[in-house]
Amino acid sequence: MTLPAGGLSEARDEAERASLIEAGRLLFARRCDFFTAAQGLDHLPPPEGIEVALAGRSNVGKSSLMNALTGQNSLARVSVTPGRTKQLNFFRVEESPLTLVDMPGYGYAKASKAVKEDWQGLMFDFLRGRPNLRRVLLLMDARVETKASDTAVMDLLDRAAVAFQLVITKADGVKPGALARRQAEVEALARKHPAGHPLVVTTSSETGAGIEELRAELAALVA
Template sequence: MSDIDGGPGPRNPEPSEAVRLLFARPWTFVRGMSRVDDLPPVAGTVEVAFAGRSNVGKSSLINALTGQGGLARTSNTPGRTQELNLFKPERDSGVFLVDMPGYGYAEAPKEKVDVWNRLIRDYLRGRPNLRRVFVLIDGRHGLKKNDEEVLDLLDKAAVSYQVVLTKADKLKPGGIAKLAAETLERIRKRPAAHPEVLTTSSEKGAGIDELRAAIAALIG
């Protein structure tokens, strides 16, 4: 875990050469897709996806990972990501980061929420090249009911996922470590859950190298 709270603790490790090479290249936005049938062919490709409640900070985290502040469009308006948004490193057509539509936006019309949820389900069931879904949880609030519902869906679809706590810098000292331990205990018996919870802060850069390393290991 990163030294997010400012006290004694392990510092971010030096990134390996594979991690450095993957994220040193410029990344580009491919396009947004509202149907799974429009996605690139699965053969010869690897996808890593990001899911989370609306306004959890998915776009900010993708920008922090790639070191490109304007790559993924950020907004203060919850529910703005309505498609599967794909990003790839330049000169590499086989690796994709996928920003999934945010879920749990209560003010969105039910018809729109149903469309988003159907897109998410179709994507999870139809992408054998999907190596892992990083499920982002707002560190200020922890796991909520709609998060648990998404974890249930991932377990049922047998899609590997890993919980990532975001906005860790917003918690009081010691708070993020306690939340990480509590979250890990809550997901411990889930069949598709990765047995490690990552903690990040897009604003401060904490935990970004660990997340990059996790992604590079899945792609390599």
Template sequence: MGEADGRDFSASLTLSPEQIEAGRLLFARPCEFFHGAQNISQLPVSDAPEVAFAGRSNVGKSSLINALTGQKSLARASSEPGRTKQLNFFDLGGRLVLVDMPGYGYAKAAKSVKEDWQGMMFDYLRGRPNLRRVVLLLDARVETKASDREVMDLFDKAAINFQVVLTKCDDVKPKAEEARYREVAAEMSRHPAAHPVVLPTSSQTGRGIPELRAELAAFAEEPAN
């Protein structure tokens, strides 16, 4: 399954102890919010490598970022899902920038808000040469939504590599998780910009967090001597 274009999306992630340790050391560094941008003209001038996090409202994006960085309130969920349009930038020890993208897919959001989201995100994705990857969060408990597929299409059009991370895996039974994993892997095989590893995670138990840290550490700048 999922090998139509030569990529095996059912493959598991294999990392060495050295890679896991590199991820641990990177995310043990201080991580601080340093900039918010509500439109493209407000983006910070930077050539530091960036990794962005995207997902539907209430998918657990803030919880995942906090789990990765070991901070309880670094990223904060909006009290009004679907309303926040700001890109939030966090400096991870001067080696990597984490970008928290506004949530999408909120059912009560006005059509104009949804269109503004897509326009702003596409401009950011296409116009940010230092953007290394987008981490796309999907809830392990629910099926892939039309809005998720629209965002995947947006990544394809922008030619930006994205990796799917399943969230809230602690809240699903093993058989249900396996079925969800296979469904997502099949969906990924239809997107040329998709990274061929779907990573199950849980911000509550820490499952998948060391592996995701290691994956993202590959994009970080080397520490200064």
């Protein structure tokens, strides 16, 4: 069966959905390994294969989501210090064209102004100029309201014509009613942006909720 290029949002029936879920499982049954880091544009690896970047405010749960996505608990370090990650970290999925890129967090308040400008500059330049970057997963904390820095990044991605998909993290941290309201808010945000993917994926790295759906979305890109 040919997988829908648009992922789960284009699945016509349960059979196509099940095929996407299975393709995602098989993709991430392979080992994923860190292979390089870049502290500037001149340190980037050659643009080969398909890259998917994870972006979001500091402490939004990028490292935890990476670990849950790949099923490797120590793949990406988890830090409770906002702004700890200050480089682009590249992780390659074995025997596939897929590379995951863990990006520096933005909007952290405790870092110096100079560091914030340095790393946000690197992040934005990477997003605008990377030819094999197929999608950005833009993470939004279920427990925290949308910030001005989040909408600024979405506007930048629109201007750069870089496709992004909103992913809600830490869904286990809020009650069902609050989660439903947050989901509706984030879905409305996605509809406002030309570069936004129509499907918002709600996840929890603690419970595993939404992880198979997110794997399916990435499998569709690879296919």
